[in-house]
Amino acid sequence: MAVKSLEELRKLRKEYQDTLSLRKQGEHEGDQIELRVGLGTCGISAGAKDTFHALLEEIKTRKLKNVKVVGVGCMGQCKSEPIVEVRKPDHEPLVYGPITADLAKDFIEDTVVNEDYYKDGTLLIKSFEKVEV
Amino acid sequence: MKERLTVLVCGGTGCIASDSDVMLSTMQEKIKELGLQEEVRVLKTGCFGFCGQGPIIKIQPDNIFYVKVKLEDINEIIEEHILKGRIVERLLFDDPKTHKKVKAHRHMDFYKKQLRIALRNCGTINPEDISEYIAARGYEALAISLQEYSPMDVINIMKDSGLRGRGGGGFPTGLKWEFTYKQDVKDKYIICNADEGDPGAFMDRSILEGDPHGVLEAMAIGGYATGASKGKIYIRAEYPLAIKRLEIAIDQAREYGFLGKNLFGSGFDFDVEIRLGAGAFVCGEETALINSMTGLRGEPSKKPPFPSEAGYKNKPTSVNNVETLANIPAIILKGSQWFNTIGTPMSKGTKVFALAGKVNNIGLVEVPMGTTLREIIYEIGGGIIGGKKFKAVQTGGPSGGVITEEHLDTPIDYESLKSIGSMMGSGGMIVLDEDDDMVEISKFYLDFTQEESCGKCTPCRIGTKRMYEILERLTSMEGTPEDLDILEDLANNIKYSSLCGLGQSAPNPVLSTMEYFREEYEAYAYRTKKTAYTIIEDKCIGCTKCSRVCPVDCITGKVKQVHIIDEDACIACGACYDACPVNAIEKP
Numbered sequence: 001m002a003v004k005s006l007e008e009l010r011k012l013r014k015e016y017q018d019t020l021s022l023r024k025q026g027e028h029e030g031d032q033i034e035l036r037v038g039l040g041t042c043g044i045s046a047g048a049k050d051t052f053h054a055l056l057e058e059i060k061t062r063k064l065k066n067v068k069v070v071g072v073g074c075m076g077q078c079k080s081e082p083i084v085e086v087r088k089p090d091h092e093p094l095v096y097g098p099i100t101a102d103l104a105k106d107f108i109e110d111t112v113v114n115e116d117y118y119k120d121g122t123l124l125i126k127s128f129e130k131v132e133v
Numbered sequence: 134m135k136e137r138l139t140v141l142v143c144g145g146t147g148c149i150a151s152d153s154d155v156m157l158s159t160m161q162e163k164i165k166e167l168g169l170q171e172e173v174r175v176l177k178t179g180c181f182g183f184c185g186q187g188p189i190i191k192i193q194p195d196n197i198f199y200v201k202v203k204l205e206d207i208n209e210i211i212e213e214h215i216l217k218g219r220i221v222e223r224l225l226f227d228d229p230k231t232h233k234k235v236k237a238h239r240h241m242d243f244y245k246k247q248l249r250i251a252l253r254n255c256g257t258i259n260p261e262d263i264s265e266y267i268a269a270r271g272y273e274a275l276a277i278s279l280q281e282y283s284p285m286d287v288i289n290i291m292k293d294s295g296l297r298g299r300g301g302g303g304f305p306t307g308l309k310w311e312f313t314y315k316q317d318v319k320d321k322y323i324i325c326n327a328d329e330g331d332p333g334a335f336m337d338r339s340i341l342e343g344d345p346h347g348v349l350e351a352m353a354i355g356g357y358a359t360g361a362s363k364g365k366i367y368i369r370a371e372y373p374l375a376i377k378r379l380e381i382a383i384d385q386a387r388e389y390g391f392l393g394k395n396l397f398g399s400g401f402d403f404d405v406e407i408r409l410g411a412g413a414f415v416c417g418e419e420t421a422l423i424n425s426m427t428g429l430r431g432e433p434s435k436k437p438p439f440p441s442e443a444g445y446k447n448k449p450t451s452v453n454n455v456e457t458l459a460n461i462p463a464i465i466l467k468g469s470q471w472f473n474t475i476g477t478p479m480s481k482g483t484k485v486f487a488l489a490g491k492v493n494n495i496g497l498v499e500v501p502m503g504t505t506l507r508e509i510i511y512e513i514g515g516g517i518i519g520g521k522k523f524k525a526v527q528t529g530g531p532s533g534g535v536i537t538e539e540h541l542d543t544p545i546d547y548e549s550l551k552s553i554g555s556m557m558g559s560g561g562m563i564v565l566d567e568d569d570d571m572v573e574i575s576k577f578y579l580d581f582t583q584e585e586s587c588g589k590c591t592p593c594r595i596g597t598k599r600m601y602e603i604l605e606r607l608t609s610m611e612g613t614p615e616d617l618d619i620l621e622d623l624a625n626n627i628k629y630s631s632l633c634g635l636g637q638s639a640p641n642p643v644l645s646t647m648e649y650f651r652e653e654y655e656a657y658a659y660r661t662k663k664t665a666y667t668i669i670e671d672k673c674i675g676c677t678k679c680s681r682v683c684p685v686d687c688i689t690g691k692v693k694q695v696h697i698i699d700e701d702a703c704i705a706c707g708a709c710y711d712a713c714p715v716n717a718i719e720k721p
Contacts, residue, residue: 052137
């Protein structure tokens with residue numbers, strides 16, 4: 001399968017690019033939105049992993065470049081799992097729950113695309129700052 | 134299921150020596166057992182550079198950098214981090230200055246000041262998977278060169294960029310290519326010099342292990358620019374992992390048509406062959422390298438003719454170092470102007486150094502030219518181990534010299550290092566502290582060069598041996614003050630009369646240490662050097678700790694009484710010094 005031109009090579013690069021996307025996101029600094037999904041035991045049993053993948057799917061469908069989804073430990077308020085925390089640069093973190101997989105589409109639309117807060121969901125707390133170790 | 138995590142396990146020689154390859158396979162198996170193989174990708178990468186903290190495992194997109202991971206930690210990383218999103222705090226890097234845990238590599242002093250061009254793909258892609266290299270814009274520089282530039286265009290880009298040879302000499306790469314290009318001969322060659330031989334230097338090995346395609350691509354670009362359709366990589370057989378990864382890369386590149394006939398439909402043919410060297414230091418010298426490749430003894434020959442006129446098989450040959458080549462695809466993609474803005478007026482771009490010795494952060498660092506030694510040692514390197522006093526830093530390996538405190542603020546480039554009596558060399562940088570004996574250090578390097586001398590020319594063959602004998606005499610307290618004059622005289626003569634770079638530079642470690650630390654040589658020559666540890670009577674509390682650790686039983690004394698060291702029997706190992714709880718022991 002010899003590559004015969006620069007155009008063919010660039011096409012091939014597009015095809016392979018996804019393999020590096022998580023690594024690029026991780027290195028990225030600045031204007032990135034971080035969605036943190038609580039992956040504690042109760043989070044997982046409430047469907048946090050489905051939410052996680054639904055968020056990833058939605059980000060891919062919309063070809064959003066400035067957002068990454070990260071799994072984090074227990075969020076603390078078990079009755080509201082699955083919990084998603086939205087961290088935007090220069091904004092106070094917002095914590096939502098429950099965000100089940102079927103809400104992922106609207107959730108992304110409100111928080112990332114429209115850069116607003118998620119209107120239909122329960123806003124648990126406005127700030128969730130922990131002391132950095 | 135979409136991929137949600139990428140786990141990068143360091144696959145450099147350093148980390149593999151601590152079982153990172155077993156960790157990789159264990160992790161892959163466990164992920165499979167858990168049925169997570171679709172959402173968690175576990176792969177090996179090239180060297181992260183922070184070898185002193187290895188084995189390293191990095192998790193993305195969380196950007197968590199685990200250090201000193203052991204095989205038994207793998208389960209915890211999977212159970213805690215991968216399954217439950219909880220960071221394993223105890224495996225995070227412990228900042229030697231603040232004693233705080235640091236999660237992301239970019240917040241570590243070690244990485245803050247680095248600029249990675251030659252190492253751009255090391256630690257981010259899987260070196261054994263060409264698709265990852267392509268995803269990182271691999272082979273695009275070659276395609277652009279072939280489709281949009283003439284060979285002379287490529288040469289001009291290199292000349293404008295100001296790139297100079299990273300093997301140590303610092304010859305402008307564009308000029309070297311132009312000399313070869315201008316030879317009106319049919320068969321030409323481009324050789325990648327991977328005969329890295331300085332003790333303590335491992336830049337080239339790490340580049341080849343972490344990004345072999347980058348070097349192959351650059352060789353093809355160089356082949357196109359100089360008119361060579363054959364490339365050879367001369368690499369020492371003692372780099373088995375680099376060789377294996379290169380072989381894999383060559384096969385993959387051929388499969389994709391990046392090596393072979395008619396590359397990118399341009400009509401240009403280029404292929405690469407690996408030639409193994411037996412690991413002789415002199416074979417890093419280009420004429421000796423070519424002789425060795427031809428099947429002759431690895432001995433240098435007189436220049437001119439330069440290899441660019443008559444090199445391998447007497448044909449025009451361009452010999453380029455691994456690190457030099459690793460810069461080239463980036464220069465083509467980003468332009469000569471970009472590269473030209475990095476560095477100092479005479480030395481452009483970055484340089485990779487293997488930072489070792491008595492510094493806290495040991496590893497591979499790539500910094501812009503013009504960075505000062507102080508920044509490298511105290512910021513990137515995190516200062517001297519145990520808060521001891523800095524004495525000197527040795528650069529340029531057996532061909533270089535020492536740099537002392539007064540020159541620590543010199544911006545590093547080819548000229549400035551030469552002007553203070555050392556040299557850039559290939560990039561070894563060994564930090565020495567107050568405990569290091571400079572005469573022993575130069576003896577170590579001379580032992581290396583006199584053994585590696587190929588024997589062709591007299592000054593180097595006999596001269597370095599005699600120099601070594603004088604140092605032997607001095608350090609065994611059998612020397613005389615006259616030995617110092619003979620040593621200096623010999624050193625200068627060898628420097629000016631040897632045939633090749635090995636002999637011309639072999640006396641440098643002696644000359645430079647004699648310039649800055651002459652009193653240490655004199656202490657040996659006049660036999661005033663103290664060689665034993667002593668106990669300060671007033672301070673000794675008679676705890677017996679020193680006598681218990683002494684390996685030669687030369688410390689005597691009763692409990693709660695002052696102890697005494699038998700100075701004739703003392704071997705100056707320092708065990709008592711470390712054991713004493715009240716600092717009652719004095720160093721020699």
